[in-house]
Amino acid sequence: MAPVIRHSTGVGFCTPGAQADIAERPSAVSxxxxxxxxxxxxxxxxxxxxxxxxxxxxxxxLREQLNLFGTKKGCDHGQCGACTVHVNGQSVNSCLLLAxxxxxxxxxxxxxxxxxxxxxxxxHPVQEAFLEHDAYQCGYCTAGxxxxxxxxxxxxxxxxxxxxxxxxLSGNICRCGAYKNILDAVQxxxxxxxxxx
Amino acid sequence: xxxxTRNPQRQDETLNSIGIKKPRIDGILKLTGGADYAADRNLPxxxxxxxxTSTIASGELTGLDLEEALNMPGVLDxxxxxxxxxxxxxxxxxAAENKVGEPRxxxxxxxxxxxxxxxxxVVADTFEHARAASRKVRAHYRKNDEQLxxxxxxxxxxxxxxxxxxxxxxxxxxxxxxxxxxxxVKLDQRYSIAQENHSVMEMHASVAxxxxxxxxxxxxxxxxVFQRNALSNIFGMPLEKVTVISHFIGSGFGSKLFMWPHAVxxxxxxxxxxxxVKTVLTRQQEYLNTGYRPKSLQRxxxxxxxxxxxxxxxxxxxxxxxxxxxxxxxxxxxxxKMYHCENVSATNHLVTxxxxxxxxxxxxxxxxxxxxxxxxxxxxxxxxxxxxxxxxRRNFAETDLxxxxxxxxxxxxxxxxxxxxxxxxxxxNPTPGAMKDGDEIVGYGMATQSxxxxxxxxxxxxxxxxxxxxxxACGTQDIGTGTYTIAAQTASERTGIPVEMIDVRLGDSSLPxxxxxxGSMATATVLPxxxxxxxxxxxxxxxxxxAEGGPLENAESDSIEIKDGRxxxxxxxxxxxxxxxxxxxxxxxxxxxxxxxxxxxxxxFRSWGAVFxxxxxxxxxxxxxxxxxxxxxxxxxxxxxxxARNQIEGGIVMGLGMAMFEETEYDPHGYPYxxxxxxxxxxxxxxxxxxxxxxxxxxxxxxxxxGARGLGEIGLTGVAAAVSNAVYNxxxxxxxxMPVSIEKLLSA
Numbered sequence: 001m002a003p004v005i006r007h008s009t010g011v012g013f014c015t016p017g018a019q020a021d022i023a024e025r026p027s028a029v030s031x032x033x034x035x036x037x038x039x040x041x042x043x044x045x046x047x048x049x050x051x052x053x054x055x056x057x058x059x060x061x062l063r064e065q066l067n068l069f070g071t072k073k074g075c076d077h078g079q080c081g082a083c084t085v086h087v088n089g090q091s092v093n094s095c096l097l098l099a100x101x102x103x104x105x106x107x108x109x110x111x112x113x114x115x116x117x118x119x120x121x122x123x124h125p126v127q128e129a130f131l132e133h134d135a136y137q138c139g140y141c142t143a144g145x146x147x148x149x150x151x152x153x154x155x156x157x158x159x160x161x162x163x164x165x166x167x168x169l170s171g172n173i174c175r176c177g178a179y180k181n182i183l184d185a186v187q188x189x190x191x192x193x194x195x196x197x
Numbered sequence: 198x199x200x201x202t203r204n205p206q207r208q209d210e211t212l213n214s215i216g217i218k219k220p221r222i223d224g225i226l227k228l229t230g231g232a233d234y235a236a237d238r239n240l241p242x243x244x245x246x247x248x249x250t251s252t253i254a255s256g257e258l259t260g261l262d263l264e265e266a267l268n269m270p271g272v273l274d275x276x277x278x279x280x281x282x283x284x285x286x287x288x289x290x291x292a293a294e295n296k297v298g299e300p301r302x303x304x305x306x307x308x309x310x311x312x313x314x315x316x317x318x319v320v321a322d323t324f325e326h327a328r329a330a331s332r333k334v335r336a337h338y339r340k341n342d343e344q345l346x347x348x349x350x351x352x353x354x355x356x357x358x359x360x361x362x363x364x365x366x367x368x369x370x371x372x373x374x375x376x377x378x379x380x381x382v383k384l385d386q387r388y389s390i391a392q393e394n395h396s397v398m399e400m401h402a403s404v405a406x407x408x409x410x411x412x413x414x415x416x417x418x419x420x421x422v423f424q425r426n427a428l429s430n431i432f433g434m435p436l437e438k439v440t441v442i443s444h445f446i447g448s449g450f451g452s453k454l455f456m457w458p459h460a461v462x463x464x465x466x467x468x469x470x471x472x473x474v475k476t477v478l479t480r481q482q483e484y485l486n487t488g489y490r491p492k493s494l495q496r497x498x499x500x501x502x503x504x505x506x507x508x509x510x511x512x513x514x515x516x517x518x519x520x521x522x523x524x525x526x527x528x529x530x531x532x533x534k535m536y537h538c539e540n541v542s543a544t545n546h547l548v549t550x551x552x553x554x555x556x557x558x559x560x561x562x563x564x565x566x567x568x569x570x571x572x573x574x575x576x577x578x579x580x581x582x583x584x585x586x587x588x589x590r591r592n593f594a595e596t597d598l599x600x601x602x603x604x605x606x607x608x609x610x611x612x613x614x615x616x617x618x619x620x621x622x623x624x625x626n627p628t629p630g631a632m633k634d635g636d637e638i639v640g641y642g643m644a645t646q647s648x649x650x651x652x653x654x655x656x657x658x659x660x661x662x663x664x665x666x667x668x669x670a671c672g673t674q675d676i677g678t679g680t681y682t683i684a685a686q687t688a689s690e691r692t693g694i695p696v697e698m699i700d701v702r703l704g705d706s707s708l709p710x711x712x713x714x715x716g717s718m719a720t721a722t723v724l725p726x727x728x729x730x731x732x733x734x735x736x737x738x739x740x741x742x743x744a745e746g747g748p749l750e751n752a753e754s755d756s757i758e759i760k761d762g763r764x765x766x767x768x769x770x771x772x773x774x775x776x777x778x779x780x781x782x783x784x785x786x787x788x789x790x791x792x793x794x795x796x797x798x799x800x801x802f803r804s805w806g807a808v809f810x811x812x813x814x815x816x817x818x819x820x821x822x823x824x825x826x827x828x829x830x831x832x833x834x835x836x837x838x839x840x841a842r843n844q845i846e847g848g849i850v851m852g853l854g855m856a857m858f859e860e861t862e863y864d865p866h867g868y869p870y871x872x873x874x875x876x877x878x879x880x881x882x883x884x885x886x887x888x889x890x891x892x893x894x895x896x897x898x899x900x901x902x903x904g905a906r907g908l909g910e911i912g913l914t915g916v917a918a919a920v921s922n923a924v925y926n927x928x929x930x931x932x933x934x935m936p937v938s939i940e941k942l943l944s945a
Contacts, residue, residue, distance in 0.1 A: 070230015138677025177850025
């Protein structure tokens with residue numbers, strides 16, 4: 001039995017012959033627009049003037065408006081760490097931040113990691129260590145792993161021993177299971193960045 | 198089709214690029230955010246799709262209230278049963294390479310088969326608008342009184358397994374019943390594996406785009422050729438009008454082998470709206486609609502004599518399947534050939550439950566079956582008061598009795614010896630709880646690892662360019678295993694052109710058709726095709742070089758070799774790029790299609806391994822942890838030890854998930870309530886034991902010219918059994934149902 005379509009507007013329920021006008025349809029079926037606000041975000045040292053809805057999430061704005069695709073969506077709930085970026089040098093889950101609340105802060109994504117740390121030519125030591133130690137497989141969680149790792153290395157409250165580092169890196173899931181190499185890479189990069197500290 | 202010579206006695210070549218630890222050639226792209234996964238693009242005029250899923254598991258969709266959703270800001274259209282395009286189902290045939298995850302088309306009828314089935318698809322101008330509108334769609338259902346969402350409710354826990362026998366799955370040698378009846382030592386036990394979800398980091402995603410009658414779809418896919426073929430059937434379009442692109446995949450583990458319905462909804466919406474549509478499933482939808490390793494129940498009966506010789510083995514399996522798509526996990530199949538036993542019977546049953554279609558998940562079937570068999574052997578060893586490793590040694594399979602064929606190459610004994618020695622197995626005390634270290638009780642366990650070695654047909658193209666670079670193209674994918682890199686190593690090996698000068702293109706269905714990235718078969722399949730394509734191109738280069746006035750004029754073709762990117766004949770040589778420039782030729786290419794031959798009828802091909810596990814149980818705080826894993830793997834020649842080891846370690850990590858954490862849990866209404874990465878527990882860095890992997894590197898030249906077999910699945914096999922066996926050694930408690938949760942351990 002076909003479903004009863006209640007209160008249907010009829011719009012969009014096209015037969016193939018009735019599709020010709022779709023391309024000319026100006027925008028939405030309803031013609032409604034949602035309330036947006038104008039914000040300025042500072043990402044990787046560049047200012048961007050944007051129109052966003054109040055519920056737009058920083059992760060989605062980075063990807064869908066700024067075309068910064070290096071930051072990945074893995075859960076949208078702060079559970080996997082794939083979307084980790086730096087806000088004022090701290091690692092945060094960009095899927096848990098409303099874009100309109102990020103005015104006046106410095107946001108750094110993987111695309112700007114090396115430059116933000118003063119490596120204007122070439123790569124961040126964490127990136128080099130990940131390459132050398134093969135600290136990834138599919139590469140999808142990798143930006144988040146590296147954003148966390150670079151913040152962890154700079155965090156004086158986190159020691160460089162295996163247990164401390166593993167704990168600090170455990171907010172970033174790697175389903176390929178490259179954890180051993182991730183740890184090796186982070187320890188190697190930490191050694192280069194902090195020397196004997 | 199080019200021919201190859203396969204000879205197990207051949208001399209090992211001296212290899213320069215293969216067998217070297219090579220950092221991934223796609224590494225910098227992945228490490229800088231430059232690798233383009235499916236959803237990493239915003240096409241001009243793009244829109245966003247957002248699926249709406251059923252909230253009952255069995256019944257009928259009787260109506261949809263759409264007015265409120267349609268009036269939400271930015272909504273462009275809502276697709277559903279009454280307005281969806283009329284399409285044809287894909288034939289869903291593996292051999293014809295058009296198998297799909299769920300053969301039913303989206304919105305095909307109003308019957309609800311499982312909770313999470315698509316009932317509508319909202320398209321809007323932004324992601325936020327599509328998501329908001331999807332939540333305003335109201336559905337009306339007639340709910341069936343009866344639904345089944347757990348195989349275990351049909352099971353008494355003893356005797357025959359529930360479900361329907363799958364006739365094609367039943368296989369046997371000898372007379373297992375009679376041999377069992379007469380055996381001096383018997384074991385009859387039940388085992389189970391919980392449903393596991395792949396929980397890939399990158400959610401399934403499609404970006405569909407039409408140009409006139411040509412469809413391009415960017416998909417997170419382990420099989421662009423399969424998806425291209427399926428879409429061609431579904432839309433009734435010629436193959437060349439459909440292109441599926443999957444340059445990078447945020448892992449798949451089987452969940453992205455075969456196309457799921459979101460891709461069809463996305464393609465239809467893009468055609469109807471005349472605009473590109475991007476759809477990214479939510480993490481929650483991943484658990485509803487993209488397959489899983491089905492829950493399986495198993496029964497193992499073993500008859501042996503007092504010396505531990507296996508006289509009879511029955512392995513019966515049973516897995517959940519779906520009305521939306523049949524999946525037979527054949528969990529017992531590999532037991533036909535794991536050990537020397539002349540009387541073996543394997544069967545499999547299926548039970549249809551109201552869940553979405555299961556699919557292959559890393560080491561499908563075999564990982565589950567291996568758990569039951571390898572745990573049963575541990576129990577038998579204890580019954581016989583024999584070392585579990587010694588029991589296995591006494592039953593080593595010198596040949597594959599199930600098909601009466603010799604192994605192509607089998608170094609399992611070396612795996613056992615190597616791993617046991619590195620682990621320190623000789624220090625094991627067989628008495629449960631006897632090994633203590635401070636507050637912790639230590640347990641040792643082991644299991645054999647195994648996975649079939651396969652090879653498929655494959656096309657590849659290479660092109661020598663006048664700038665000195667070499668193009669390599671194949672319609673397979675790199676799902677994170679390192680296919681880009683080993684394809685470059687292969688081309689480098691065969692041309693002497695450095696890996697850094699090789700430009701590998703994969704993940705595009707318009708390239709020469711390559712295999713699925715699954716079943717541990719991509720390496721053994723793709724590398725010979727790349728090598729053959731090089732040979733084809735080199736023949737053309739030789740013609741150019743030996744032509745009148747050419748740099749190697751009058752040289753015998755057979756006298757010419759390619760070395761370091763140069764054609765060499767005696768004391769004459771010419772750089773390939775220079776030869777092309779002299780002839781004003783931009784590129785000389787060669788294409789080849791290779792396939793397995795008759796060797797499958799002459800030999801049995803498998804990879805082997807041994808895994809040893811140390812667990813630690815702290816009874817004071819009820820904490821169980823895996824402290825150490827040692828594994829030795831015989832998977833033929835290792836092409837890239839850097840990526841290979843990583844892959845085996847990753848398989849072990851997923852095996853630890855199976856052993857300790859992973860279980861998709863359903864409420865009585867058929868809803869997987871732990872459908873997220875906080876409640877579906879996967880291993881994280883803090884869970885990691887010390888892992889020590891060794892790869893034996895004995896080439897298997899009967900499978901291909903490089904002797905490579907494949908690595909994707911085998912690392913995972915055996916781990917759950919080794920953990921369970923170690924838990925018994927520590928606690929005296931035998932956990933036969935994976936995962937070994939604390940609850941089970943405390944109540945056992």
